[in-house]
Amino acid sequence: MRDNNEMPGHLARRFQQIAVAVFLAEVEEAGFDLTPVQYAALSAISTNPGVEQVTLAGLIAYDRTTITGVVDRLVQKGFLLRHPSSRDRRARELKITEAGKRTLRAITPAVEAAQRTMLRGLTAKEGTELMRLLRKAIAAGNDLSRAPLRNAELR
Amino acid sequence: MRDNNEMPGHLARRFQQIAVAVFLAEVEEAGFDLTPVQYAALSAISTNPGVEQVTLAGLIAYDRTTITGVVDRLVQKGFLLRHPSSRDRRARELKITEAGKRTLRAITPAVEAAQRTMLRGLTAKEGTELMRLLRKAIAAGNDLSRAPLRNAELR
DNA sequence: TACTGATAATCAGCATGCTGATCAATATCA
């Protein structure tokens, strides 16, 4: 059998494992309690106020069933408001609160630091190249997962 | 805020998400029901018969508390045996069964196919380079997660 | 308008993956 280090799937799992650990450590160090997934959701809602849950899911490539719990917890923390949409009574519109905005601003340096830390073994050029290759592989595989990335305008 | 596509953490999550989806699809297509994590454990135990759980965890960089459930399910499926160690009564020695060996052999082509599929957007050279960069980044960040990779001999 | 199909959100159920705790057994050292 091939060595683990020759298996892209294993390497993907390890890199993601480290990325999450680094993110949580940096964020906790900064005095916050927010997961990578919660951060991505909060950030996307801040950029797209009033977005519906299903659109949000597409924006950051979450499964639609996962988003319910993530939004629940962000609402619980007082960072989000979830209203029924007036346009479509099935949908829920998401808006960031003032507390959410403050947290998002305050946490940004820690998030940036985490992104640097998870690439700390690479030169700047290698880091750029890794991101390019990941983007390319992801683009080709986008529709292979149940939660593909979707452009908001295309919906 | 930085675009998601410039965040290594986001790219790591997406790539891992696609890798798991591809793995499960290929394996199911081949008529098997095994997760990436279960496959890695089974494979490692096959190569290291009689390994203890904590050593196994280090070999494939699992958290020690995760391994209990994974091994439970593999025992349930009849692919593993878990005996108390005679050397150390706290420890459990893991051995692969004949059924486990057969499944491991039979599933290998699907696993290999999955590794190719998750890199299908890249040239061969790019795929190799992506794996090199991931290995390098992982090596530098190994100790940042609670479940670092550990060499069996070094324990 | 009534029917049909699609869609948004949610849910139950299951598998990772973590934190922090507990328990039993082992190792270390005064």
Next chain:
DNA sequence: TGATATTGATCAGCATGCTGATTATCAGTA
């Protein structure tokens, strides 16, 4: 030896992330 620390496995609790189902609503069409 005896006290202390460490270690292997497990557990409770929580958050992702998926499959497949359900419910309410909407959209298109006969």
